[in-house]
Amino acid sequence: MVSTYSLSTEIIRTSFGLIHAGGEIDQTGLPDLENAVKPLLGNPALKILVLDCAALTFINSKVVGYLVYLHTTLAKSGRKLILAGLNETLTDILSLVGLITILPHYETWEQAVENSKS
């Protein structure tokens, strides 16, 4: 089974890194997600990374592990990871492992940008 997914990134207001993810991402799509996020992670001007999950339907535990890594890596340099547009399945997955309690999340990425001070 090949997971189908889409990924794109953009920079908003010079300090927000926005990652749009769609489809199902598991261990096969994780390297692409890492490659997409890497330039944003390496850009110190980006104080907040927003993962727009509006079109994301599923992630597995490896991707959850990567989100934890992103969160801790960003937190170490005073930066932040925010999730946006989580559907019911993703909310269930993230709340199951307890990640929802430590990661801020908004209904849309626009709300995440509006409500977050970089």
Place this chain on the structure above:
Amino acid sequence: MKFIRQSIIGKALFLFAVLMAIAFGLGIALNRGGVDAIPTNFFLLAVVSGLALIFILFAADIVAPLKRLTRQVQNLLTGKSYRRIDPTTIDEVGVLTHFFNEITRDLEKISYDLRERRRMSSELDIASQIQQDVLPKEAPATPGLDIVAKTRAAAEIGGDTFDFLLSPDGSQLFIYVGDVTGHGVPSGLIMMMVDTLVTTLVAQGVANGRDIIVKTNALLTPRISSRLFMTTVMLRWVKSEQKFYYTGAGHEHILVYRKATETVEPIKSGGIALGMIPDVSKIAMEKEIPPLAVGDCVVLYSDGITEAKNQTGEMHGLQRLADSLKKHGYRPTAEGIFDSLTKEFQGFVEEYVQIDDITMIVIKYLGPDAAPSKVKLAVSSEEASAEHKSKVWDWTS
């Protein structure tokens, strides 16, 4: 000149041309010196000397390097020690010598890789054995509880674990199932760390699931990569109360089958996975599973069960597992329920190539007066052989 250096025929033609030039030059010189004829013997001597010169030059430039190369090729083919040869020419012999050097270099690399793979495979076998030794081979038989537990790793080393630990005073039985992100060596090492920590904490008398989870997490988090974490759910069976308490650490639901109503209650395990944040003392909570009646059943599992996909990419899911339990929870033994759940899982995934570790524990409550029954355990791992992959998935390797 390049043609002459790159080709044996070129060299032969060149030597022939040189010889002809010498003969021609000698003829002109003799003619100018007034010599009209030379004796036959002198002519023959000159011809033989010329051929000898060609032979010596040919032997030095072609035959000797070819012989050196042939000797080393024979050594290679017969398994004797060989050495690489510095090519002295750029003709066909030089090309063959270069080819021989490259081939032997590649052969040595392949041979090294094979040795390395064999060594790693042997080390993986040892690690796999150590891990299987850590997983329980037997569990304390507890009056009232009939238990079956099986785990099957997706690779030589797995990230799933379970154990049954009796408190030092024998009044409580701790049952837990854990699942480290992914599978393979990194997950296996985390799993071993957690098993060791939990076993130590229980042996030291830590008396409830919450404290075990909080202490394990505090010891584990600073020692592992931030990408790895372990979800777990810890059950604590209090013999005197005949009750289960549970503490979740971001694990899958606990399924409880109620015989009286023939329903299944999925209980969210709650909490946060081990290794995510350094302090979970404000999050981890121990809660009670509403009292079990005789014939009720508790099922713990890892996400290898719920996230397994069938041939069309559909996931098995919690609902399907809960429906299976609802259908088979009435069976009188844990083994009967376990086998029925397995059969339904097999029917769904069919020829599933396992990509994640799979663990399931079925606990049937038989009442306080029931005789203790032996806990049935099984530990196995996926075989990477194509032969196995054509079979319907099962717990055995």
